[in-house]
Amino acid sequence: MNDFAVGIDLGTSTSEICIYKNHDAVPLPDPITKMPIVPSIVAVNRNGELLVGEAARGLVDVAGQGIxxxxxxxxxxxxxxxxxxxxxxxxxxxxxxxxxKENAEEALGATIRDVVLSVPANFPDAARQATLNAGKLAGLNILRLINEPTAAALAFGIKNIEAEEQLVVFDFGGGTLDITVLEMVAGVLDVKSSFGNPQLGGKDFDEALMALIREKFTAEHPGAEVSDISLRHLKEVAETTKKVLSNQRSHEVRIPFFAAQGGKPVDLEVEITRREFEQAIAPLLDQARDCVNQALKAKKLRPEAIDRILLVGGTTYIPAVRQLVFEIFGKEPKADVNPDLAVGMGAAIQAALAKGLISEESGVILTDVAPFGLGIGALTLVGRQPMMSYDALIQPNTTIPYSVKREYSLLHAEQRQVELRLYQDHTGNARLLSEVVDTGIVGEITDIPPAPDGKPYPVEVEFSYDINGIARVKASIRAIGKSVEIAYGQSDKRMDQQEMTQAAGRIRDLWRQNAKARQYEGLIDRAERFMAAIPPDERYPLSDVVLDLKAALAANNAEQIEAVGDRLVDLMFDLDDGLGG
Known part of the structure; x- marks a missing residue:
């Protein structure tokens, strides 16, 4: 077994991979940029070459070429x-x-398979399943999904085992906001509540700033026509301006040839002050304030009961965000963890705990909660009128893992089928189906025979919610020996096994176009040309080595790529030498 454990923070704007080794969690840098923070961007250049991370920055905003x-x-x-x-x-x-994965394998000289992967606490069930699928497509074995604020708290807790206090993790990343309340006592990190917004993050601050820049430009140049290329460039400029305004009171924004007016190019030159930016993002700050209030309200906590606030995520560098935290809690948030790296480091620590690399004496016991409720639709009688209502199987902020059994009944003895559908509740107060979200998890029992005694059959529902935040539901009619595992129905939101297989093929084809694969293309091409010129029975062992290298490239096995690549280099050298002699 390897003497290290791996955790990944797959972020909206940036991502990081960290290892736990020698009693510490550390980030692994990108071998090219030497930075541990990798932009979560992908592009393909005109030659069809795949670019991921910093290499994709120049093309990421070109339509059809970047994401x-x-x-x-x-x-x-x-x-x-x-x-x-x-x-x-x-x-x-x-x-x-x-x-x-490739960055880590190059740094460690070993193949990476087992990892803990972080997700936003308020990621819905479908997004969690999609994350697990992404890990599988990348050739990873996901030991566990860990909620991002929980991971950040773990990064703090492992170094502060003796602390006894109430914590709030204020996790404001590029795409999501999570507020998690925890209690730490004698090495136990007990998550009490979590609330957030999976559609609120730094991306929205960028868009508010882009709108402000365009508004000021339009005021100076009414009627000027802005090209799509200029608008794509504005995204990068807005990100830079946002960062500058965290340290300066104003910033001059300049983009040459931003628009055209009267057939002549017009440069964008506007000054943006921090005050103007803060006015533009005020509605977003109000949304963040509401999330904090909801998280505290869930456990009836007052802000002054919180001892420590951990800031996590790049959006927390914005002064107005830090001021918001101060206004709510009446105390300065502390720089106890690195906002950019804490989640990845915490994920690595969780991986180390899972692999037994951290002793019980020096480890942290971790509990987590379901950030939202889940339940099924049930037909109830209101007066004499049947009405579909929501029946909760798990309430928001229930400690997980969790399981429960419930007994229901068919409506009448002649009922031929029953459908169960799982819904999601963010408030804990939902009663009607109009107040909840359909998860797409559905199942039905059909061909139910009539009840011989004239009484509707009872239906037993077994529900479980695991530590990855994945729900499973089973419904049984024991009297007739029929049951159904309620699962994801055929849906555009989720990939079935056939789609996973097809996706794996597409990813493999695309990944072959990355730089590491392409450096061997010439060698493979040369070997294949050589084999074409000799009889089939003389192509061994060269043919096997070429096939082995192609398989290693397709599997993205860095260790095997290097080993088989060296074998092919040596073999071709020997063959060339033999031909020359």
Whole structure:
């Protein structure tokens, strides 16, 4: 067994891979940039070469050639276009994971398989399943999904075993906001509640700033026509401006040839002040304030009861966000963890705990909660009128893993089939189906025979919710020996096994176009040309080595690629030498 454990923070804007080794969690840098923070962007250049991370930055905003912020689309029915080919969000996420995997394998000189992967606490069930699928497509074995704020708290807790206090993790990343309340006592990190918004993050701050820049430009140049290329460039400029305004009171934004007016090019030159930016993002800050209040309200906690606030995620660098935290809690948030790296480091620590690399004496015991409720639709009688209502199987902020059994009944003795559908509740107060979200998890029992005694059959429902936040439901009519595992129905939001197989093929083809694969293309091509010129019975062992190298490239096995590649180099050298002699 390896003496290290691996954790990955797959983020909306950036991603990181970390290892736990020698009693510490550390991030692994990208071998090219030497930075541990890898942009979560993917692009394909005009030569068809795949670019992931920093290498994709120049093309990411070119329509049809690049993709950013794909995490926002996880668990949705949306597809994204890359070089005239449609891909599901989990396929693009798999490419980012493969990049991180390759970085780690190059740094460690070992193959990476087992990892803990982080997800937003309020990621819905479909997005969690999509994340697991992305890991599988990337050639990873996901030991566990860990909620991002929980991972950050673990990164703090492992170094503060003796602490006894109430914590709030304020996790504001590029695409999501999670607020998690924890209690730490004698090495136990007990998650009490979690609330957030999976559609609120740094991306929205960027868009507010882009709108502000365009508004000021339009005021100076009414009627000027802005090209699509200029608008794509504005995204990068807005990100840079946002970062500058965290340290300066104002910033001059300049983009040459931004628009055209009267047939002449017009430069964008506007000044943006921090105050203007803060006014533009005020509605977003209000949404963040509401999330904090909801998280505290779930456990009837007052802000002054919180001892420590951990800031996590790049959006927490914005001064207005830090001021918001101060206003709510009346105390300065502390820099006890690295906002950019804490989640990945915590995921690595969780992986180490799972693999037994951390002793019980020096480890942290971790509990977590379901950030939302889940239940089924049940027909109830209101007066004499039947009405579909929501019946909760698990309430928000229930400690997980969790399981429960419930007994229901068919409506009448002649009922021939029954359908069970799982719904999601974010408030804990839902009663009607109009107040909940359909998860797409559905199942039915059909061909039910009439009840011989004239009484409707009882239906037993078994529900479980595991530590990965994945729900499973089974319904049984024991009297007739029929049951159904309620599972994801055929849906645009989720991949079935056939789609996974097809996606694996697409990813394999695309990954062959990355730089590591392409450096061997010439060698393989030369070997195949050589084999074509000799009789079939003389092609061994060269043919086997070529096939082995192609298989290693397809599997993205860095250790095997290097070993088989060296064998092919040596073999071709010997053959060339033999021909020359």
């Amino acid at each position: 950013r912020e794909v995490k926002r689309k996880m668990g949705s029915s949306e597809t994204v276009c890359l070089f005239k080919q449609g891909y599901r969000p989990e396929e693009i996420s798999a490419l980012i994971l493969r990049k991180l």
